[in-house]
Amino acid sequence: MTTAHTDLPSSPYFRLEQLGDHAWLAIATPGSGALGNAGIVDLGGATLIFDTMMTLSAARDLRAAAEALTRRAPRYVVNSHFHLDHTTGNEVFDTATIISSTQTAPLIAERSGETLREMQANGAEIIASERAGLATITDPALRLEAEQQVSDFAAMIAEVKGMRLRLPDITFEPRMAIQGAERQARLMTWGGGHTPSDVVMCLPDERVLFAGDLIFSRMHPSIFAGDAPEWLRILGEMGKLDIDIVAPGHGAVATRAAIAEQREYLETVMALAREAAEAGKTADEVAATPIPERYRDWGFASGFARTMSVLLAYHQRAGEGA
Ligand SMILES: [Zn+2]
Numbered sequence: 001m002t003t004a005h006t007d008l009p010s011s012p013y014f015r016l017e018q019l020g021d022h023a024w025l026a027i028a029t030p031g032s033g034a035l036g037n038a039g040i041v042d043l044g045g046a047t048l049i050f051d052t053m054m055t056l057s058a059a060r061d062l063r064a065a066a067e068a069l070t071r072r073a074p075r076y077v078v079n080s081h082f083h084l085d086h087t088t089g090n091e092v093f094d095t096a097t098i099i100s101s102t103q104t105a106p107l108i109a110e111r112s113g114e115t116l117r118e119m120q121a122n123g124a125e126i127i128a129s130e131r132a133g134l135a136t137i138t139d140p141a142l143r144l145e146a147e148q149q150v151s152d153f154a155a156m157i158a159e160v161k162g163m164r165l166r167l168p169d170i171t172f173e174p175r176m177a178i179q180g181a182e183r184q185a186r187l188m189t190w191g192g193g194h195t196p197s198d199v200v201m202c203l204p205d206e207r208v209l210f211a212g213d214l215i216f217s218r219m220h221p222s223i224f225a226g227d228a229p230e231w232l233r234i235l236g237e238m239g240k241l242d243i244d245i246v247a248p249g250h251g252a253v254a255t256r257a258a259i260a261e262q263r264e265y266l267e268t269v270m271a272l273a274r275e276a277a278e279a280g281k282t283a284d285e286v287a288a289t290p291i292p293e294r295y296r297d298w299g300f301a302s303g304f305a306r307t308m309s310v311l312l313a314y315h316q317r318a319g320e321g322a
Contacts, residue, residue: 004269006220009065012057015040016065017253019205022183024054025247026062028085031148033155034058036085037249039210041203043180048076049096050201050210051249052089054152055159059089076178079168079210080188080249081195082107083225084115084156090166092165099170099176101189103197108166116165123157142302149302150190165290193231194221202241208244213257217251219299220291221265224310228266251299268292271310286312 008016012035014026022042039050040062047070066074077093078084079100087108089107092099100108119126137143176187186202194213201210213222214234224233238257239259244267276286287305295304296313 009068011061011227013053013055013061017247019208019247019253022209023203023206025253026065027252028058028250030054030207031151032058033295033310034085035152036083036213037064037112037247037251038062039088039201039247041070042070043178043183043185044182046075046180047072047253048078048185049074049093050177051080051086051094051212054079054085054088055155056089056092056163057155057159057190059092061086062089063092069249078199078201079104079108080199080201080210082112082198083195083213084112085153086249087112088116088163088165088311089157091164091168097170097185098166098168098169099172101197101199102146102171102173103192104195105168105171107196108165110214113165116160116163119157119160120163123160127154127157145300145302190237191230192227193234194223194226196225199232200238203241204242207242207244207246208240209245209256210236211238211249213249214238215254216300217246217248217258218297218299220295220303220304220307221262222300225305226309228311230313231268233267235259261285263270264307265295269307270311273308274315276308277315281312283309
């Protein structure tokens with residue numbers, strides 16, 4: 001599926017994987033502060049970056065890798081959605097045009113801005129309380145993941161004081177094509193599933209889809225800022241795209257089978273939450289639901305309990321409205 005290259009630039013913040021002749025995915029190293037994956041695309045005459053990672057250190061290495069691979073500074077940066085692990089690195093791409101969906105631009109300014117200010121004001125306290133929480137985790141796998149998450153946020157807090165959010169210069173909805181001298185990138189949004197607005201990017205020549213956080217590859221997805229039924233509808237649209245390779249927002253490079261796998265996951269957890277709501281279970285009982293067998297080896301395992309709680313509340317609201 002992917003070509004093995006031994007001469008790809010290396011970084012402590014990510015591992016580069018080649019997706020096609022002109023496209024790469026920088027897969028975030030757990031605990032390094034990068035947190036989200038990012039794409040590098042050579043359009044011919046112009047270089048495009050898809051998402052910018054969470055810390056400026058990681059984003060600087062991402063820019064350096066793009067310059068080494070394509071022999072020029074990035075001209076375009078696409079933000080798939082507003083979350084900090086996909087947008088804070090924008091600041092490093094000071095000569096590029098930043099592009100997002102029309103709905104995402106104010107979400108970066110307001111919601112990401114608010115989170116950043118909270119981290120700038122109370123970063124040391126947030127990290128101290130998260131570190132204290134580690135002692136209560138007995139499961140070794142969950143403990144390692146929690147330690148990596150604290151390490152990610154500690155890396156962010158170490159740089160957060162002088163950070164300023166660089167906002168999008170251009171917005172679009174629902175589609176936009178970016179034409180290079182040799183090939184095209186197609187941006188599209190069907191609304192919001194993971195967040196109120198999510199963008200994916202298709203490279204038709206390379207048959208590659210950069211899915212942002214609409215695809216978590218073999219990792220429990222984060223749904224608390226999103227809308228699970230809408231996410232399912234959007235995955236249905238993504239399934240119609242003529243692509244072979246899926247570059248996810250988190251986790252390893254996958255094939256198009258990852259789209260159906262993400263649908264099955266969401267359908268499974270929504271059904272579990274609906275059954276729990278109908279059985280009148282409490283939030284604590286629902287949070288203690290065991291992870292279904294086939295998802296036990298997926299990453300971000302601590303996200304499952306939170307997902308169940310969010311979906312239970314959704315079904316309880318739907319039940320009250322009915
Ligand atoms: Zn996200």
